[in-house]
Amino acid sequence: MGLLRNRGLALPAFLAAACAGPGLGPGAPPAARPNVLLILADDLGYADLGFTGVSDIPTPALDALAARGVVCTDGHVSASVCAPSRAGLLTGRYQQRTGFECNLGQGDGLLEGTATFPAALQGVGYATTLVGKWHLGAEAHNHPRALGFDHFTGLLAGSRSYFPLGGAKSPGRTRRIERDGEVVPEEELGYLTDFFTAEGERAIRGRDRSRPFFLHMSYTAPHGPMHAREDLERRFSGIESPRRRKYAAMVAALDEGVGRLLRALDDEGITGETLVVFLSDNGGATSNASDNGPWRGMKGSKWEGGQRVPFVVSWPGRLVPGRYDEPVSSLDLAATFRRAAGAPPAEVADGVDLTPFLAGERSGDGPHPTLFWRRAVASAAREGDWKLIRAETAPGVMGAPILVNLAEDPGERVDRAADEPDRVERLLGLLAGWERAMSPPRWLTAEVWRENQRKKHRMDVVGRDAERRLP
Numbered sequence: 001m002g003l004l005r006n007r008g009l010a011l012p013a014f015l016a017a018a019c020a021g022p023g024l025g026p027g028a029p030p031a032a033r034p035n036v037l038l039i040l041a042d043d044l045g046y047a048d049l050g051f052t053g054v055s056d057i058p059t060p061a062l063d064a065l066a067a068r069g070v071v072c073t074d075g076h077v078s079a080s081v082c083a084p085s086r087a088g089l090l091t092g093r094y095q096q097r098t099g100f101e102c103n104l105g106q107g108d109g110l111l112e113g114t115a116t117f118p119a120a121l122q123g124v125g126y127a128t129t130l131v132g133k134w135h136l137g138a139e140a141h142n143h144p145r146a147l148g149f150d151h152f153t154g155l156l157a158g159s160r161s162y163f164p165l166g167g168a169k170s171p172g173r174t175r176r177i178e179r180d181g182e183v184v185p186e187e188e189l190g191y192l193t194d195f196f197t198a199e200g201e202r203a204i205r206g207r208d209r210s211r212p213f214f215l216h217m218s219y220t221a222p223h224g225p226m227h228a229r230e231d232l233e234r235r236f237s238g239i240e241s242p243r244r245r246k247y248a249a250m251v252a253a254l255d256e257g258v259g260r261l262l263r264a265l266d267d268e269g270i271t272g273e274t275l276v277v278f279l280s281d282n283g284g285a286t287s288n289a290s291d292n293g294p295w296r297g298m299k300g301s302k303w304e305g306g307q308r309v310p311f312v313v314s315w316p317g318r319l320v321p322g323r324y325d326e327p328v329s330s331l332d333l334a335a336t337f338r339r340a341a342g343a344p345p346a347e348v349a350d351g352v353d354l355t356p357f358l359a360g361e362r363s364g365d366g367p368h369p370t371l372f373w374r375r376a377v378a379s380a381a382r383e384g385d386w387k388l389i390r391a392e393t394a395p396g397v398m399g400a401p402i403l404v405n406l407a408e409d410p411g412e413r414v415d416r417a418a419d420e421p422d423r424v425e426r427l428l429g430l431l432a433g434w435e436r437a438m439s440p441p442r443w444l445t446a447e448v449w450r451e452n453q454r455k456k457h458r459m460d461v462v463g464r465d466a467e468r469r470l471p
């Protein structure tokens with residue numbers, strides 16, 4: 001498999017110097033059973049952090065996490081929209097195996113009894129807490145507390161107001177904030193990102209010291225609505241675009257939150273025994289003034305901008321800071337966390353334990369010779385540096401496959417299908433084989449989203465302005 005080393009990502013000098021390559025682990029295994037802190041951003045642009053090249057939004061906390069962790073430069077999620085991406089993340093399986101292929105809106109979410117890694121960690125004694133967005137179902141059988149979380153403070157839906165709703169405006173059952181079954185009064189919320197951070201700090205500082213914890217910080221930031229804290233918006237008064245200014249303030253609040261959580265670990269003296277992972281659930285959205293930097297496409301697409309995300313794994317004492325350039329997937333986190341926690345492996349898993357790869361203990365190919373994506377009308381297959389994208393051109397009419405080489409052409413500007421017919425056939429065969437192991441979608445989303453997907457995978461839709469017209 002070809003390496004994408006040093007291509008497509010310009011690391012700032014301070015980080016590039018610290019990231020000569022994945023280091024060898026320090027040898028002895030770390031203290032048994034680390035705490036696990038999984039921080040998920042929502043619709044964050046790839047290039048909107050210091051360590052991925054942002055110029056107008058300082059993100060000191062996330063940069064510090066990156067500098068002490070392994071930065072995965074070819075890190076992917078299993079879907080380029082919220083709900084299916086989260087289904088893949090929490091189960092470690094392609095979400096299409098159980099028909100969770102499309103975003104929520106019409107379907108009911110995770111099936112009863114779905115095996116999640118939080119439940120596996122719970123099963124081996126971890127205290128498990130979810131703070132923030134769930135978006136995997138709003139029924140009793142797929143509530144967070146039915147699927148592996150001891151504690152849940154957050155919302156069942158995919159987004160809500162960042163400010164308290166009052167008077168006649170009610171958030172409704174799925175957008176209100178609940179805490180272990182009790183509704184948190186709106187007036188207690190303040191700014192939502194800060195509220196979630198405070199809940200996370202409380203979970204860390206007030207933890208049961210007799211056992212390790214898993215804390216999943218599932219921020220809604222910087223997903224819309226574009227609501228910013230006034231003081232932070234003022235800090236970015238130099239940014240001309242009002243939407244980008246609000247977005248910058250939302251990312252800054254997220255970064256502040258990460259800083260407070262990392263400080264809580266430090267204060268408690270548990271930084272060295274806590275595995276921290278940060279990523280976004282999909283690429284920057286068309287609607288939130290995000291920037292996907294070098295990648296073509298945005299949220300919702302099979303281009304890299306839809307599914308390639310900032311991806312950091314920090315495990316002091318186990319992983320030497322550095323960078324890792326082989327493809328990795330959010331599907332790997334379930335296996336990674338299960339293994340770190342001493343939980344049994346899942347019966348069905350599409351991801352692998354990343355630790356030996358990130359520690360430099362596994363040479364040669366990376367963990368994924370192939371990766372696949374599908375959301376109703378569009379699908380993709382990746383093998384090495386090559387990626388095939390196949391999308392309908394009209395309802396029920398499949399278009400010609402597109403083939404790109406990510407090493408030579410990270411911006412996916414050149415369709416190589418015509419001069420690589422054998423490779424197209426091979427990737428179509430791999431995709432067909434993968435699809436045979438999947439299930440049909442249990443629900444679809446509205447036709448407008450399917451039509452946008454058909455259009456956004458055309459070679460002649462070029463540039464951010466054109467991409468933003470197809471949410």
Ligand SMILES: [Ca+2]
Pocket residue numbers: 042043081082223281282
């Ligand atoms: Ca999202």
